[in-house]
Structures are given as structure tokens and as C-alpha cells.
Amino acid sequence: MGELRLMKGNEALAEAIIRAGADGYFGYPITPQSEVIEYLTAEKPQERTGMVVLQAESEVASINMLYGGGATGKKVVTSSSSPGISLMQEGLSYIAGAEIPVLVVNVVRGGPGLGDIQPAQSDYFQSTKGGGHGDYRLIVLAPSSVQEMSDFVPVAFDLAFKYRNPVMILSDGAIGQMMEKVELFDTIPRLTDEEVKERYPWATNGKPKGGERRIITSLDLDPAKMEEHNRHLQEKYRKIEENEVRYEEFQCDDAEYILVAYGSSARIAQKAIQLLREKGVKVGLLRLITLWPFPYKRIEELAAKGVKGFLAVEMSAGQMVEDVQLAVNGKVKVAHFGRLGGIVHSPEEVVEALEQKIIGE
Amino acid sequence: MSEIAIKDIIKTENLVYKKTKLMTDKPLSYCPGCGHGTAHRLIMEVIEELGKENDTIGIAPVGCSVLAYEFMNVDMQEAAHGRAPALATAIKRLWPDKVVFTYQGDGDLAAIGTAETIHACNRGEKIVIIFINNGIYGMTGGQMAPTTLVGMKTSTSPYGRDVSLMGNPLKITELVAQLPGTYFVSRQAVHTPSAVRKAKKAIRKAFQNQLDDAPGINFVEVVSNCNSGWKMTPVDSNIWMEENMFPYYPLGDIKVDGEIIK
Structure with missing residues (x-):
């Protein structure tokens, strides 16, 4: 320990x-x-x-x-x-x-x-x-x-x-x-x-003896080369999306509704789940650990296996909810709840939002 | 002279000048007559003479010399406009034994990057700053720079720089010389052989100070021409520079070994 x-x-x-x-x-x-x-x-x-x-x-x-x-x-x-x-x-x-x-x-x-x-x-x-x-x-x-x-x-x-x-x-x-x-x-x-030099041959820390100089730049005036560089970046991003999505699920196995949240909101959502479960509502939490790459596939799977609705809980006017909507792609209901401008929502407010925006309608 | 006579002259033992191997073979992208190429060469000659080819990291700016890294054959980074002193600060602090320099124009160093310049100088970062002042934004097509002289016409001061509207030309070199964090501050030019010799001496002193771990920044301004931006022939631009730029930006050392001398 x-x-x-x-x-x-x-x-x-x-x-x-x-x-x-x-x-x-x-x-x-x-x-x-x-x-x-x-x-x-x-x-x-x-x-x-x-x-x-x-x-x-x-x-x-x-x-x-x-x-x-x-x-x-x-x-x-x-x-x-x-x-x-x-x-x-x-x-x-x-x-x-x-x-x-x-x-x-x-x-x-x-x-x-x-x-x-x-x-x-x-x-x-x-x-x-x-x-x-x-x-x-x-x-x-x-x-x-x-x-x-x-x-x-x-x-x-x-x-x-x-x-x-x-x-x-x-x-x-x-x-x-x-x-x-x-x-x-x-x-x-x-x-x-010495370890830095050996591990990162691209790094500019003094041209290697008998070797080529290294250049760190984001500039290329030739648009064809710039497009090539952009394609390389995009390939790297696809690799990251493939390998580095991280999230955690709480009580999602039998869930009919799922709260999607991260950071402070995920803690509040966890308490809201406890309150909802006490009322008999089958609800789970998908807590995002990586916001990019975003777990589109997992949300799509959950939507496909019978989850009736998702509530994006975030202390914003609705930003992450757009990615949840993209993943769900209209298959089931998606709504957003969150307080603004530095107000932290309460678990009760989250419960109410799920009941009104997802379950109630 | 006959062909045979020329052949007799081109011999290793007759060699009086050779391009430093720390300048690449890539043709310079600067306008014919511009001082940038000479300034590049002097820095690279000094690094070669000091034996620091494998221990130098240079920072290129945004402006005409944005591609300096294409010509300088050492490890190079290309900074955002005005930010070179911030990059250099971190590099020198993380690699205190390396030689670190920035190469910046007047818009880069004395307008958008003023905060980075002043604060790197004020902290006394142990780096070299080479500042090329040609009183104009060359790369973007000849707009007014912070160092544009009063009355000087540019594409954004088409009737001449008017102090009441556009403020005064900024003597940032005199300004940084006032800061305790600068150790060596000098203003040079590269338009004549004699000026080139003096400029090289100042650049060499700046780098030598860094190698000697002198407490503070070594700052060398090079007043240069911009014949394209000034819309003159190279020869006329050099005469204009002597007659107009030098009286406002007088050449010579300003601060030596941490003491202001003029």
C-alpha cells in the first residue's frame, strides 16, 4: 500500500x-x-x-x-x-x-x-x-x-x-x-x-554527433505536404479512438435508464442512482474517464440492448449530451440536465430531471 | 584571364573563405539584398567556431525568418509568433548545459511578443536573443512594425507613421538594457564588411557569455534593411538605413558585463 x-x-x-x-x-x-x-x-x-x-x-x-x-x-x-x-x-x-x-x-x-x-x-x-x-x-x-x-x-x-x-x-x-x-x-x-535522447530521437536537444538535425514545427507551406501531415494526425487519432477509450459502469447490467456523467457530476449521479433504485427505478451510470476519445460504441451497444433513455448530467448548458446523442443516433430518448455558471446540482435535482425528461414523457 | 589561370587559382591552399557547414545548402528564401542571410551565417559560424554544433537548440520566429530552421543546420524549433523567449526559457532551464538562442524579427519580438521578451530578460534567462530590426513586417507585405520610423511609409501607414495616431517607434533594445536581467546588450548591422565583422564579434561575445554561464540574457539587435518592404534597390536601402535608421537606432554596445556603457 x-x-x-x-x-x-x-x-x-x-x-x-x-x-x-x-x-x-x-x-x-x-x-x-x-x-x-x-x-x-x-x-x-x-x-x-x-x-x-x-x-x-x-x-x-x-x-x-x-x-x-x-x-x-x-x-x-x-x-x-x-x-x-x-x-x-x-x-x-x-x-x-x-x-x-x-x-x-x-x-x-x-x-x-x-x-x-x-x-x-x-x-x-x-x-x-x-x-x-x-x-x-x-x-x-x-x-x-x-x-x-x-x-x-x-x-x-x-x-x-x-x-x-x-x-x-x-x-x-x-x-x-x-x-x-x-x-x-x-x-x-x-x-x-541520455535516456531522453535514446527514447525520443525526434526531440530537439542537440543534434546527434554524425547525425541529422531535428526540426520541431507545425508549418509546411506546401499544401500537399500539409494535407499529408493532417492525414497522419487523423490516423493517429483513429488509433487513439480504437485503443484508449476508458469508462466505468455502475449498475448498468439491468438498467432501463442510464445517466452519463464525468467528474463531480458522476459522483452526484451515483447518489441519484441510489435514490432512484430505492424508488424501484432501474438506473445505471456510465462514468466517462476519457472524454476524448468518447465511448460512442459502448453507448450505442447500451442503446441497442434495450436501455430506454439516457440522461447526460453535466454542469453545463448541454455539451457532452451532443456526443451522447451522436452515439444513440435517435434510437432512444436522450436528454440533458445540468446547473450553470458554477452551481453544483443536487442528487435530488438529477432524480427529478430523469423522472421528468426521460421516464415521464 | 585565361581558363588555365583560373584553374591554377582554385586550390585548397588558396582558400580564403568557406561556407560554414552549419548553414544548409538550401537556397535562402530571402529577397536578394536582405540582411537575414548574413545574420544567419554569422550565428552559425560562431556556433561552429565554439564547437557547439551538437549542443545547440535554436528557436525560429514567425515573420520573414519563419523558415530559419531550413537554413540553420542545428536542432531547431519553430515557435508561434512572439513566443520564442518562452520556449527558450524552458529549454535552457531543462537543459542548462545546452546553448539556446532565439532569432526574432521586430514584429515578433517587440510587438506581439513584448511580454515574453521583457519577462525572459527580466528573469535573466541564460540564453541569446538575436533581434533583427528592419522597421517593417516583411513577410506579410510591408505593414507598419513597432520599430517603423516616424514618417516612414508602409502599407498600413501609407501617409507615413503619424505619432499622434500610431505611437512612437519602440527602442526595445534600450528598454531591455535597463533590466538587471540583461548581461550583454548590443546593436549591430550587417550591410558592410566592417559592420559584419563588428556584428560577428558581438554575436560571438553573446554566445561565449552563455557558455561562461554569465548571469543574464545576451541580446544582440541587428538593424537591417528590407529593400522589398521599403521599396528600394538593395544599395539605396542600405544608404537609407544609414541615413535614417542608424540615427534613431545607433550602433554599438549598450550594456557589457551587466553594466550600461551608453
């Missing part, structure tokens, strides 16, 4: 970043995730593992620090919250285009604009559909506990390097701020410079 601690989600994430063998964290403070950089600067990871921590002048700078650092083959990470993540979209587009493995954590707050500092899930479109300009995808993991704020960090780094693709951990203000018991994993040693 690993070390047990009572931690905030943001602190567990920061500790996991050090333990995952990250080489550098570059970030800019923003509520509700400033504990990440506070924890890291207090913890002196340069002494613990040799990891670099730097407070950048903006989120624009921190994402570009990730571009530079990630392009040398080092494990780099930043964290922010919604408005800051919007500032990073330019950099993320370049990073996706140049195929640089980086980890970005979004502890989502209410929007649009400056919004508020309460938990929300209204950045789903931005996270899963690209976000910046051009055809690209981020791999998106959605933790629903403090434990997963820690556990998903090494998973995210592995996926980033496996596919040379940016990975996002999409959390929210509730998971970031709440305290829970967390079992920490043992520290994974950082790679040495």
Missing part, C-alpha cells in the same frame, strides 16, 4: 506531478487551482527529484514553455483554470500540430468570460473538440476524485509520449478544492538526459 494522505485535489495533483517523474512545471496562478503551483514551489522538487518549477508571466508563456520543453523530450506540465486555458489555445494548437507530448490540467470554473470561481463543466467543447485552430484533438481524462487527480498524472504522461500528443486532465473546482484520502504512488524516477 502506498503512502496515505488527506489532501486537496490540487495538492494531490501537484504531489503526483513530482512523483510521476516530471521534469518541469510551468504555470500561472488562477483560482481555483493556485494550490498546484503553491504546493510545488513550497515542496522544492528541484531538491527532491531535480524537477524545474517556474511561475511564468502569463498562461500564454506557460503553454509555450511547454512547447519548448516538451519538444526537447522532457516531461512537462502546466495547470490552469478556464480563462487561463482559453489563453493557451494558440499554443495547444501548435503543440498538437508539432506532435509534442505535454500535460495540461484544467480545473474548470464557471464561465463564460471571467465567470466565477465555482466548479463547472462548461469547457467540454473546448477540451474535446480541439479548442484552437485547425483539425486536432487532445486526449482528455476526467478525474472524479482526489485519488484520480493523483492516479491520472502518470497515465496522462504515458499517453502523451505514447502518441506524441497533448493530454488534458479536465477536472473542476470541486475536485480541485475538496479534501479526500489519497493513496500516493511511489516516485517514478526522472529519465536521465
Whole structure:
């Protein structure tokens, strides 16, 4: 058993970043995730593992620090919250285009604009559909506990390097701020410079002796070559869709209705299921772990095997619900429920929504 | 001179100049008469002379020199517009033993990337910044730059830069020299053999300082012509540069070993 601690989600994430063998964290403070950089600067990871921590002048700078650092083959990470993540979209587009493995954590707050500092899930479109300009995808993991704020960090780094693709951990203000018991994993040693050079021959960390120089770029002025590069990216995304869909099912075996949710909403949905089951309603939960790739196939299967309706529960005006609708493809009823602007819904509200929007009609 | 006489002259022992192997053989994409090619060559010569071919990471900007990585035969990254100092910051911090430089134009460094420039300088990142100032946006077709002179005509200041509407040309090099984080700040040109020699000396000093782990940024501005953007012949553009750019952007070292000298 690993070390047990009572931690905030943001602190567990920061500790996991050090333990995952990250080489550098570059970030800019923003509520509700400033504990990440506070924890890291207090913890002196340069002494613990040799990891670099730097407070950048903006989120624009921190994402570009990730571009530079990630392009040398080092494990780099930043964290922010919604408005800051919007500032990073330019950099993320370049990073996706140049195929640089980086980890970005979004502890989502209410929007649009400056919004508020309460938990929300209204950045789903931005996270899963690209976000910046051009055809690209981020791999998106959605933790629903403090434990997963820690556990998903090494998973995210592995996926980033496996596919040379940016990975996002999409959390929210509730998971970031709440305290829970967390079992920490043992520290994974950082790679040495020699190991980095050997493992990632594409990385720009000094031209190999007697070898060719490496170039990291997202530019090709020849449209035929740019189309070829885009096709290559799309092939990679199809591979990720094939291999990396992750989700969890609760009481779906006999379910006539299914709640689809992730993050904080999945926890609330679990309680709602308990209340509904007490009333005799056969309901289950499909909890998304990867938001992209999305479990279209699994939802399609559930719709085909007799589930009468799906309720997408998310703290947004209805974003993930569009993917549920795509998967269900009109076969059965799909509805959305969610509070907006930083209000967290109650289990009772979810119960009522299922009864009114799915069962009642 | 007869053919035989030329053959007699072309011999290894008579070689007085050779292209550095750190410039690729790809023909430069710059307009004939432009200073970019010379500036590229000087940087690559210095890296070769310092023996750092295998330990250098360069960052190309967005602008005319967006394809600098096609010509510079070292590991290169292509940054988003203005962001090169942020990339360089992370690279140098993660690989402190490597030589890291950015190559940026005036729009890149002194307009869209001003925050990244000032803060990398202010943190005293141990990198080299090479700043090419030709007072115009060359690649996008000759629009006004932050360094465009007062009264200078560009496609977005077609009646000349009017200070009341467009502000003043930005002396960002003097500005960064004020920051304690800069160690060596110099302004050079590459339009005559003598200017080229001085510019190379400054670039060499900048890289040597980085190798010596000097505490701070080494920042070299190269005032250059843009004969296409300025709509002049290369020769006329160099005369115009001497008569108009140099009085506003005077050449020479501004800060040496962390001390402002002028």
C-alpha cells in the first residue's frame, strides 16, 4: 500500500506531478487551482527529484514553455483554470500540430468570460473538440476524485509520449478544492538526459554527433505536404479512438435508464442512482474517464440492448449530451440536465430531471 | 584571364573563405539584398567556431525568418509568433548545459511578443536573443512594425507613421538594457564588411557569455534593411538605413558585463 494522505485535489495533483517523474512545471496562478503551483514551489522538487518549477508571466508563456520543453523530450506540465486555458489555445494548437507530448490540467470554473470561481463543466467543447485552430484533438481524462487527480498524472504522461500528443486532465473546482484520502504512488524516477535522447530521437536537444538535425514545427507551406501531415494526425487519432477509450459502469447490467456523467457530476449521479433504485427505478451510470476519445460504441451497444433513455448530467448548458446523442443516433430518448455558471446540482435535482425528461414523457 | 589561370587559382591552399557547414545548402528564401542571410551565417559560424554544433537548440520566429530552421543546420524549433523567449526559457532551464538562442524579427519580438521578451530578460534567462530590426513586417507585405520610423511609409501607414495616431517607434533594445536581467546588450548591422565583422564579434561575445554561464540574457539587435518592404534597390536601402535608421537606432554596445556603457 502506498503512502496515505488527506489532501486537496490540487495538492494531490501537484504531489503526483513530482512523483510521476516530471521534469518541469510551468504555470500561472488562477483560482481555483493556485494550490498546484503553491504546493510545488513550497515542496522544492528541484531538491527532491531535480524537477524545474517556474511561475511564468502569463498562461500564454506557460503553454509555450511547454512547447519548448516538451519538444526537447522532457516531461512537462502546466495547470490552469478556464480563462487561463482559453489563453493557451494558440499554443495547444501548435503543440498538437508539432506532435509534442505535454500535460495540461484544467480545473474548470464557471464561465463564460471571467465567470466565477465555482466548479463547472462548461469547457467540454473546448477540451474535446480541439479548442484552437485547425483539425486536432487532445486526449482528455476526467478525474472524479482526489485519488484520480493523483492516479491520472502518470497515465496522462504515458499517453502523451505514447502518441506524441497533448493530454488534458479536465477536472473542476470541486475536485480541485475538496479534501479526500489519497493513496500516493511511489516516485517514478526522472529519465536521465541520455535516456531522453535514446527514447525520443525526434526531440530537439542537440543534434546527434554524425547525425541529422531535428526540426520541431507545425508549418509546411506546401499544401500537399500539409494535407499529408493532417492525414497522419487523423490516423493517429483513429488509433487513439480504437485503443484508449476508458469508462466505468455502475449498475448498468439491468438498467432501463442510464445517466452519463464525468467528474463531480458522476459522483452526484451515483447518489441519484441510489435514490432512484430505492424508488424501484432501474438506473445505471456510465462514468466517462476519457472524454476524448468518447465511448460512442459502448453507448450505442447500451442503446441497442434495450436501455430506454439516457440522461447526460453535466454542469453545463448541454455539451457532452451532443456526443451522447451522436452515439444513440435517435434510437432512444436522450436528454440533458445540468446547473450553470458554477452551481453544483443536487442528487435530488438529477432524480427529478430523469423522472421528468426521460421516464415521464 | 585565361581558363588555365583560373584553374591554377582554385586550390585548397588558396582558400580564403568557406561556407560554414552549419548553414544548409538550401537556397535562402530571402529577397536578394536582405540582411537575414548574413545574420544567419554569422550565428552559425560562431556556433561552429565554439564547437557547439551538437549542443545547440535554436528557436525560429514567425515573420520573414519563419523558415530559419531550413537554413540553420542545428536542432531547431519553430515557435508561434512572439513566443520564442518562452520556449527558450524552458529549454535552457531543462537543459542548462545546452546553448539556446532565439532569432526574432521586430514584429515578433517587440510587438506581439513584448511580454515574453521583457519577462525572459527580466528573469535573466541564460540564453541569446538575436533581434533583427528592419522597421517593417516583411513577410506579410510591408505593414507598419513597432520599430517603423516616424514618417516612414508602409502599407498600413501609407501617409507615413503619424505619432499622434500610431505611437512612437519602440527602442526595445534600450528598454531591455535597463533590466538587471540583461548581461550583454548590443546593436549591430550587417550591410558592410566592417559592420559584419563588428556584428560577428558581438554575436560571438553573446554566445561565449552563455557558455561562461554569465548571469543574464545576451541580446544582440541587428538593424537591417528590407529593400522589398521599403521599396528600394538593395544599395539605396542600405544608404537609407544609414541615413535614417542608424540615427534613431545607433550602433554599438549598450550594456557589457551587466553594466550600461551608453
